[in-house]
Amino acid sequence: MFTFHDISSYRRSLKHQIAKKHNMLQLATIVHDLKTPLNCISGTVQIFKSILEMKNPEFSRNMRGIDSSFEFLFSMIEDI
Secondary structure: OOOOOOOHHHHHHHHHHHHHHHHHHHHHHHHHHHHHHHHHHHHHHHHHHHHHOOOOHHHHHHHHHHHHHHHHHHHHHHHO
């Protein structure tokens, strides 16, 4: 005697889980690809800010604006 079970709902669930994991991996890659150059630019801004802060107060204020923009971008990326 054979008993057949409908496994279509199980297959749909499995496909959904696989797609969800794939999307999470893809999103993690995108976040990494965004953070790497932003970290480099942010480090460069920090160096310029420390070197030129005493020479030109106007420049220092602009660098603080750039620095706060980077912090905002990082927080947005972290929220993803």
